[in-house]
């Protein structure tokens with residue numbers, strides 16, 4: 001049986017994570033996989049999550065199936081958080097996803113049924129897993145330019161040249177906030193222009209919202225998603241609770257579909273449920289229930305929001321510290337963009353061999369496209385890291 005198989009290419013992010021774990025050097029620096037790190041270099045369980053878990057442990061009476069749509073109260077809480085009441089509930093349907101990736105998978109599979117081999121336009125560059133996810137859903141991957149490597153900003157003119165040229169059968173995947181891998185984001189005005197274009201062309205938006213609250217705040221980060229959802233007749237949103245609730249391995253996410261009317265929304269919902277039943281049958285509930293408990297409880301919700309704010313502010317501080325250290329040492333503003341980007345990542349623009357050298361010689365791990373996870377910047381070794389980066393950049 002297996003003789004027909006060839007070795008598959010594994011995702012570079014998780015290959016790097018394993019390499020980092022296997023590296024015996026005690027002074028290694030992990031700027032790789034996108035998980036939040038505290039000053040001790042741990043990825044902690046959030047306090048509100050611990051409390052919600054204890055509450056669930058004390059009160060849960062059953063582990064029976066919830067049904068194919070999953071935890072409906074969790075989905076509702078996420079719709080409220082994400083859309084802030086901007087869309088008529090009669091047009092919205094949700095199912096839970098196996099994390100943000102599972103949420104994307106449900107939506108992409110439905111889109112692949114709606115437009116078999118249809119074109120999906122994905123930002124160049126993007127999170128590497130977008131491409132296999134779309135291909136596995138029977139869609140044809142195309143791209144739109146996104147990043148200007150010289151200015152380290154969004155190349156908005158180039159992006160819009162493609163977005164404006166799309167037709168009503170095309171799908172466009174947008175990063176809701178905190179672009180992965182670049183860290184360069186659309187301004188509110190640019191979101192307005194994108195939405196006006198989609199309104200004109202009828203191209204279908206799918207928003208990947210994996211970092212809500214990691215940029216400038218929940219409402220600020222939700223601006224683009226709310227604009228898309230409230231102004232266009234149809235869209236989909238994949239929400240992940242992996243980062244903003246720190247629930248990575250618990251796989252909590254929501255697939256949100258918004259249709260032009262309630263009857264169409266029911267059809268989309270049946271398709272999403274059909275995808276889930278025919279792939280994983282039911283979604284995991286522990287993380288979903290944790291989020292539900294937190295968002296429905298005033299005190300826990302406030303505690304979670306405060307902790308999320310602390311994480312966001314720490315990432316901003318680390319950005320500024322690294323950019324300052326590099327500017328001080330090099331007398332140049334070449335790396336100031338690190339402080340200007342937002343979210344968890346920045347794309348440094350270093351060539352692959354330099355990234356490789358940083359890993360082997362200095363124990364500094366980043367993704368081979370030179371994406372860094374800013375939460376992994378060691379606050380007490382910022383100067384040392386700045387030296388490594390400057391030497392590497394030549």
Ligand code: LMR
Nearest residue numbers: 013032033034035127180
């Ligand atoms: C990342 O981009 O590093 C994270 O989203 C983890 C993942 O699943 O790739």
